[in-house]
Amino acid sequence: MPTQPKKPQDRAWDSASVEILKKAEQECIDTCFTRMDLQQNQCAFGKNGVCCRICHMGPCRITKKSPRGVCGADADTIVARNFLREVVGGTAAHSDHGRHLVLLLKKAAEGNGGDYQIKDEKALRYAARLYKLEENGRTKEELALELADIFLDEFTKQEENLDTLTLSPVKQQNIWRNQGVDPKGIDRMVVESMHRTHMGVDHDYRNILMQAFRTSLADGWGGSRIATMVSDILFGTPSPVRSAANLGVLGEKTVNIVVHGHEPELSEMLAIASQDPGIIDYAKKAGAEGVTLAGICCTANEILMRHGIPIAGNFLQQELAVITGAVEMMLVDVQCCMPSLPEVASAYHTEIVSTTDMAKTIGATHMSFGVQKALDSAKTMIKRAIDNFKNRDPNKVVIPKENKQMVAGFSVDAIKYMLGGRFRASFRPLNDAIIQGRIKGVVGIVGCNNPKTKLDSYINTLTRELIKNNVLVLKTGCAAIASAKEGILTPEAALEMAGQGLREVCEAVGIPPVLHMGSCVDNSRILEAGTEIVLEGGLGDDLSQIPAVGVAPEWMSEKAVAIGCYFVASGIDVILGHPFHIEGSENVIKFLNEETRDIFGGSFHVYEDPLEAVNKIMKLLSEDRKRLGIDKKAERKLFDMKDRRELDV
């Protein structure tokens, strides 16, 4: 029986998306939401992870009647192999992004970076100290070159561990060593995992899953950590910045350019070029009032964090942005860019431009973005968008009003500064607030949207409840954008929505109750923040001991699978809003959802209801607090944050 298509208001939480979904319906435009309807009754073998197409004796699928594939592989082996391959996909995506940035850093250090330079010398020197480089008397270029070579080695190392692992708490490193999951070179981990999942190699589901954790560590504490460090060195370490989010940021009278994807090289240049007086003049001559640059997905997060460029939307809004009829150009690079975009755009005047040779889409204009003349390339692209302004059909334009204010830009450096002040930047006040019980713990909410869930609904329900329960929320990726659209990334939101303890802390320090920490590779910032909490003292000596939980509410990508794994391997419990494709193996489920707890100190938990997830999170935080013995201390008369503020003055 065909099911009734959902109504727009059942597909999305925010009114801007609902408005454009109605427009799409009227104009008969297919979107991921309607295509999801057509995919109903998705393949149960794929869903349960029991379809194997690793060799050409297959594809094999496991059923009660045929419990083994042609080669004899059982459900445990097949499910575990498929899972590891997902982690490999996620790790490769994040880490290749990191590699591109390292290569750019190297070029900039050698004086061949064209318009790219080392913008943040402080971040460079801090990184150099982390890797114990000799700093004295050396220029920033010399340091950057040595650092870039160290980073490149992190990809190719064959037998030694990643140096970047040493940025984690020492006890964490011992756990990984003892469990044999300390990763070698990032590329080697990806290749070895592909080898191990080839037909006829690794068949022990436990061994395969341990390799999944090992590979994910090469992502989180390797490729992603490097990507974030190098982005900060090249483009600047983010600090709090005001901006706005949702489709209402598009201008009625401006040329709208939306940048979508992940790698920040091009978007950085677009951010600079869009402010150029010559470009603004060019737009005015074309009859527009100027140029509005806005972002979708993680590219949005990158230029938001560093330039305050507004956000048009998160993952499920990419097609909706085009359907407004008000976008002259959407530039895409890598990851999470739907291949449907040119088809959707064909109903409007929007030009979809692919910018990376490794990522092309039929129907998109391909304009390879050259590093050497990056600013010129960016200007050429913007001018082309301006030239397209005359083709906008006012009868097809609907720009929703919704457009919420926010503060983003919370790098670890910025948090330290906010908490401790310029001269004694530190995490101490946060640790104290956790020990005193004003803040019950820290929860990282990360990941995507997925049309299986009403857009943003799980993320927003969960976030609201957590801050009400005095949990400080750290966010990245599309989950952060959901909160931006919800208007919850403002210091004022703390006054209106946070529980008393969290509100007092946010008020004293001047931060929102939900901190936007960046893009998906910037989940490494959450690991870094956790490490700072451990190093500050009083809350245990590895990440498994601090009251912290990770959540991927509406996740969809392989990157989210890798992220979940490196959180768990770092001892942090992870709640998933819907399960992995592992339901076909009881043993794999048991391993990931229970046994990892004894191995790493954290495991996965699946809660499809956000309120049940809140209960579980509060329980996990409370258990952590009890183990630390801090719930008792919280009953004593505590240091008043208001007094502290006076002391600070």
Ligand code: BF8
């Ligand atoms: O890397 S959160 S939908 S955009 S995968 Fe993609 Fe998921 Fe968004 Fe960023 Ni992350």
Ligand code: SF4
């Ligand atoms: Fe089938 Fe085994 Fe080949 Fe997989 S590896 S497709 S289970 S024969």
